[in-house]
Amino acid sequence: xxxxxxxxxxxxxxxxxxxxxxxxxxxxxxxxxxxxxxxxxxxxxxxxxxxxxxxxxxxxxxxxxxxxxxxxxxxxxxxxxxxxxxxxxxxxxxxxxxxxxxxx
Amino acid sequence: xxxxxxxxxxxxxxxxxxxxxxxxxxxxxxxxxxxxxxxxxxxxxxxxxxxxxxxxxxxxxxxxxxxxxxxxxxxxxxxxxxxxxxxxxxxxxxxxxxxxxxxxxxxxxxxxxxxxxxxxxxxxxxxxxxxxxxxxxxxxxxxxxxxxxxxxxxxxxxxxxxxxxxxxxxxxxxxxxxxxxxxxxxxxxxxxxxxxxxxxxxxxxxxxxxxxxxxxxxxxxxxxxxxxxxxxxxxxx
Numbered sequence: 373x374x375x376x377x378x379x380x381x382x383x384x385x386x387x388x389x390x391x392x393x394x395x396x397x398x399x400x401x402x403x404x405x406x407x408x409x410x411x412x413x414x415x416x417x418x419x420x421x422x423x424x425x426x427x428x429x430x431x432x433x434x435x436x437x438x439x440x441x442x443x444x445x446x447x448x449x450x451x452x453x454x455x456x457x458x459x460x461x462x463x464x465x466x467x468x469x470x471x472x473x474x475x476x
Numbered sequence: 477x478x479x480x481x482x483x484x485x486x487x488x489x490x491x492x493x494x495x496x497x498x499x500x501x502x503x504x505x506x507x508x509x510x511x512x513x514x515x516x517x518x519x520x521x522x523x524x525x526x527x528x529x530x531x532x533x534x535x536x537x538x539x540x541x542x543x544x545x546x547x548x549x550x551x552x553x554x555x556x557x558x559x560x561x562x563x564x565x566x567x568x569x570x571x572x573x574x575x576x577x578x579x580x581x582x583x584x585x586x587x588x589x590x591x592x593x594x595x596x597x598x599x600x601x602x603x604x605x606x607x608x609x610x611x612x613x614x615x616x617x618x619x620x621x622x623x624x625x626x627x628x629x630x631x632x633x634x635x636x637x638x639x640x641x642x643x644x645x646x647x648x649x650x651x652x653x654x655x656x657x658x659x660x661x662x663x664x665x666x667x668x669x670x671x672x673x674x675x676x677x678x679x680x681x682x683x684x685x686x687x688x689x690x691x692x693x694x695x696x697x698x699x700x701x702x703x704x705x706x707x708x709x710x711x712x713x
Binding site for chain 1: 499500520521524527528531532533534537541545546547548549550551552554555558559562563564565566567568569570571572573574576577581584585588589591593597600647648650651652653654655656657658666669670672673674676677678681689690691692693694695696697698699700701702704
């Protein structure tokens with residue numbers, strides 16, 4: 373199935389893409405509102421919440437260059453010590469920039 | 477503050493969420509700019525590019541489907557890629573559900589309109605239910621605004637920052653999400669599900685179609701959490 377770009381086809385495709393995206397935003401809540409949340413479901417959800425981020429970050433660490441990896445290490449280190457996100461993120465960005473400055 | 481006030485988000489929570497997300501949002505301008513430039517080069521008009529950023533508001537999916545926008549647009553790949561990349565929202569929404577439970581369904585589904593990685597991660601990281609909702613919606617508005625500003629700048633001025641990675645800017649999102657993940661947590665019990673999530677994501681990257689790794693990793697981590705004996709005191713993350 374294809375849409376021709378002329379005659380509003382692009383706009384229609386954009387709306388379809390937006391609807392598909394909203395479906396993913398609302399779908400999880402819709403399902404959960406119909407499921408009884410016992411302690412097991414709660415344990416699953418709690419462990420899954422952090423795991424989503426772990427799975428998003430993992431490829432950045434694996435596929436990234438040395439700068440990206442050191443940025444993540446610096447962020448984790450500062451975060452564990454200071455417990456404040458802004459200094460942790462700043463340290464990460466700074467390390468990435470410095471690393472690349474030295475490497476290039 | 478009484479418990480009842482705690483539960484109901486109001487305008488102040490929204491402003492507060494907007495403010496807390498504002499510093500990171502500024503960096504989103506760079507990503508929006510990059511998308512605006514790329515979309516114009518792909519042949520989309522300025523208006524179409526702005527509409528896409530405004531209505532879809534999902535950077536990764538917008539970048540990934542960019543090459544599909546030509547004289548004819550294949551719908552099946554467009555929808556499939558969009559769903560695959562954004563499927564993580566399903567799990568994020570499910571995890572956020574407890575904080576939305578008490579809202580009437582109109583407000584519940586409206587507050588999900590701008591759910592994305594950064595505001596969700598910050599909202600999950602803490603506060604009262606009302607504060608979390610304020611971060612989800614107010615922070616979402618902050619991210620949406622700067623995403624639109626960035627897209628607009630990209631459309632208007634073309635190539636701005638040629639190499640964002642030169643300045644470490646590409647590392648921002650990863651560092652931010654990692655900082656939110658660690659948060660105030662000092663419970664080593666999370667290491668097992670997270671380790672399994674990372675390994676499962678790596679395996680999925682090697683053997684499964686692109687973009688499957690987030691879902692696979694998240695579900696694997698969730699399953700481990702389910703199978704582990706309950707912690708001494710369950711606290712919502």
